[in-house]
Amino acid sequence: MVKSEIKSIEEIVDMIAGYKKVLNVGCAGCASVCLAGGQREVKQLNTKLQFHFKSNNISTTVDEYMVERQCETQFVESLKGRIEKYDAVISMACGAGVQYVAEHFPEIPIFPALNTLFIGVNKEIGHYEERCQSCGDCVLGLTGGICPVTMCAKSLFNGPCGGPQKGGKCEVSMDIDCAWVAIYERLKKQGRLDNIHKIYETRAWKSQGQGTLTLKEYQ
Amino acid sequence: MSTEKNNPVDHKMIKELLDEKKSKMKLSLAACASCSLCAESCFMFNIYDQKPEYMPSYKVIKSLGVLYRKQGKVSRQTLEKMGDLVWKNCVLCGRCYCAVGIDIPEMLAFTRMICRSQGVDGVYPHNLGAPPAECEALGSEN
Amino acid sequence: MYDLARGPFVWVAFVIFIIGMVYRIIQINALIRVNENYKPSKVQQKKPAKKKGAKEPVAPKISADEIALQRILKFKDSLLYKHPVVAIVSFIFHCCLLIAPIFALGHSLALYQSWGFATPSLPDGLIDVLTILVLVGGLFFLIRRLMIPRVRAISSMNDYLLLVITAAPFLTGFMAYHQWFDYKTIILLHLLAGEIMLITIPFTKLGHMVFFFFVRFFTRSEHNWGSGKKGWIV
Numbered sequence: 178m179v180k181s182e183i184k185s186i187e188e189i190v191d192m193i194a195g196y197k198k199v200l201n202v203g204c205a206g207c208a209s210v211c212l213a214g215g216q217r218e219v220k221q222l223n224t225k226l227q228f229h230f231k232s233n234n235i236s237t238t239v240d241e242y243m244v245e246r247q248c249e250t251q252f253v254e255s256l257k258g259r260i261e262k263y264d265a266v267i268s269m270a271c272g273a274g275v276q277y278v279a280e281h282f283p284e285i286p287i288f289p290a291l292n293t294l295f296i297g298v299n300k301e302i303g304h305y306e307e308r309c310q311s312c313g314d315c316v317l318g319l320t321g322g323i324c325p326v327t328m329c330a331k332s333l334f335n336g337p338c339g340g341p342q343k344g345g346k347c348e349v350s351m352d353i354d355c356a357w358v359a360i361y362e363r364l365k366k367q368g369r370l371d372n373i374h375k376i377y378e379t380r381a382w383k384s385q386g387q388g389t390l391t392l393k394e395y396q
Numbered sequence: 397m398s399t400e401k402n403n404p405v406d407h408k409m410i411k412e413l414l415d416e417k418k419s420k421m422k423l424s425l426a427a428c429a430s431c432s433l434c435a436e437s438c439f440m441f442n443i444y445d446q447k448p449e450y451m452p453s454y455k456v457i458k459s460l461g462v463l464y465r466k467q468g469k470v471s472r473q474t475l476e477k478m479g480d481l482v483w484k485n486c487v488l489c490g491r492c493y494c495a496v497g498i499d500i501p502e503m504l505a506f507t508r509m510i511c512r513s514q515g516v517d518g519v520y521p522h523n524l525g526a527p528p529a530e531c532e533a534l535g536s537e538n
Numbered sequence: 539m540y541d542l543a544r545g546p547f548v549w550v551a552f553v554i555f556i557i558g559m560v561y562r563i564i565q566i567n568a569l570i571r572v573n574e575n576y577k578p579s580k581v582q583q584k585k586p587a588k589k590k591g592a593k594e595p596v597a598p599k600i601s602a603d604e605i606a607l608q609r610i611l612k613f614k615d616s617l618l619y620k621h622p623v624v625a626i627v628s629f630i631f632h633c634c635l636l637i638a639p640i641f642a643l644g645h646s647l648a649l650y651q652s653w654g655f656a657t658p659s660l661p662d663g664l665i666d667v668l669t670i671l672v673l674v675g676g677l678f679f680l681i682r683r684l685m686i687p688r689v690r691a692i693s694s695m696n697d698y699l700l701l702v703i704t705a706a707p708f709l710t711g712f713m714a715y716h717q718w719f720d721y722k723t724i725i726l727l728h729l730l731a732g733e734i735m736l737i738t739i740p741f742t743k744l745g746h747m748v749f750f751f752f753v754r755f756f757t758r759s760e761h762n763w764g765s766g767k768k769g770w771i772v
Contacts (some may be wrong), residue, residue, distance in 0.1 A: 181527050203439070205439055205440075205487050205489040205491075206487070206489070209489035209491050210489060210490055212760065215439070215489060215491045216437075216439040216442065216491060217491065217760070220614065221611055221614075221615075224607075224610060224614055225607060225611070228603075228606075228607050228610065232603060242443065243439040243442065243443055244443075245440075246487075298449070301758065301769065302759065302760065303756050327546055348596070419568070419569060420569050420770065423562075423565060423566070423569070423749070425744055426741070426742060426743060426745065427745060427749045428743060428744050429697075429743045429746055430683075430689065430692045430693050430694070430697050430743075431624075431689070432688045432689045432691075433617060433620075433621060433624065436620055448687060448688040448689070448691035448692070449691075451621075451688060451691070451692065453692050454688075454691055454692050457598060457692050465639060476768075491760070493759070493760065493761050495617060496746045496749060496750050496753070497749065497752075497753030497754050497757070497759075498753075499751055499759075499770055502770070511743055
């Protein structure tokens with residue numbers, strides 16, 4: 178899922194400076210799963226903000242609310258009737274959620290409490306790793322399940338550069354494993370090394386610009 | 397979902413699936429003290445007027461608990477009600493906590509897996525009607 | 539009947555209790571393993587490059603305000619904040635539940651009578667107070683289970699029965715000590731109630747006695763209290 182992490186309290190306080198009634202909306206989707214924007218984090222952020230306001234004699238109030246996901250119309254619209262009472266909103270969702278809420282309620286300033294980091298995996302509670310950069314042209318079938326876009330420092334597609342150092346390390350840094358060495362090992366284990374011998378045309382990995390997707394059945 | 401009303405529930409398959417995690421699930425169900433202290437950990441309980449049907453313990457006891465008690469011998473109607481319970485009353489955000497330490501999200505995910513094995517799945521989006529006809533035909537695994 | 543309850547049944551109850559608890563402990567341990575995923579994956583491990591001559595980063599001093607805030611946050615996370623009455627009553631109930639049987643004079647004497655050594659005991663008046671606290675706690679839980687809709691919604695016969703099973707030894711013990719009604723009957727009931735409770739502990743929710751400790755201290759989760767390197771096996 179999309180992994181995010183919470184911004185520093187100073188940055189959040191700066192963002193909502195001057196507003197009197199603030200609503201903190203959490204997200205029970207990706208943000209909850211990576212322990213960044215769930216119900217507990219909303220309450221903790223509110224406690225921190227209230228503590229800060231009290232110690233600095235600021236009269237801002239912060240309320241809390243949660244929605245299932247902020248990237249979905251029906252759940253964002255459920256904020257109607259509640260959100261209008263506030264001067265500003267802190268959203269503890271990923272960038273997509275923040276924007277969607279802002280889109281639905283354009284008169285109210287929406288502030289992000291999280292920095293959205295990557296699409297990644299939940300290895301263990303609190304340990305998240307990036308695995309996908311949503312390039313739009315997945316080649317994982319050819320590389321034995323290791324993404325050359327994400328895991329290779331140069332996102333190379335047709336094998337390693339001339340650089341891998343001893344121990345299969347990337348020439349960029351001895352701390353990084355060469356993704357193509359890993360791909361080689363993986364394909365060898367599966368007996369599919371001929372994948373490496375083939376040369377593939379360059380793929381149309383996603384260009385800049387907003388992506389859209391409309392499923393056939395819903396056109 | 398009229399195509400599935402005529403399909404009987406495969407009790408043997410459910411029993412086999414239940415047996416896969418019997419040790420952990422039965423231990424968890426036995427350890428549940430029905431204290432309801434898990435309620436506040438579920439945001440749905442908090443935002444939907446604190447109704448007991450949103451309590452994590454309720455969701456588990458009335459779905460997985462029933463499955464284990466009846467050893468998988470449930471009717472399709474019961475299974476569909478369970479499906480409603482674990483898909484509409486839960487988003488599997490995984491943040492529910494238990495005072496005694498039971499792993500609730502796993503129990504809910506397990507229940508979903510069993511429901512899916514019988515063709516009972518979460519209809520998406522939950523309250524905006526059925527999916528188009530093509531997808532419906534693909535849904536049933538029986 | 540008294541001889542049976544005082545003799546063989548005690549053996550049976552304790553043996554079943556101990557075997558049951560050992561079984562539960564083994565079962566829980568079999569379900570918890572050190573989770574290999576705990577380590578970062580090998581493909582990409584980035585460490586920030588160390589510049590030559592750079593000083594080691596100094597940890598910023600934490601102000602008193604910060605410490606206070608951390609404490610408040612921790613407190614707000616706890617059950618004591620969210621359910622103060624239940625947390626306090628439960629704590630007192632459980633403490634008294636454990637202390638009273640172990641240090642009751644009557645039990646020490648019974649042990650001395652059977653095996654020749656006596657465990658230490660607390661004053662009778664204190665044990666009386668602890669027993670009453672257990673009974674009051676039990677009553678509180680019963681009323682809570684009957685009156686509060688969300689607890690009633692998940693309560694079954696099992697829950698009410700176990701409350702009775704847990705309260706019975708303490709009630710009969712109290713009555714026996716104060717020699718209410720017919721002593722011989724009450725003491726027999728006390729023995730049987732205690733034996734029934736011991737037998738039911740490993741096989742019902744009363745087993746949360748060990749379950750709680752193993753999970754809370756050893757498995758990884760948001761709310762665990764120990765080092766938590768182990769996780770549930772899938």
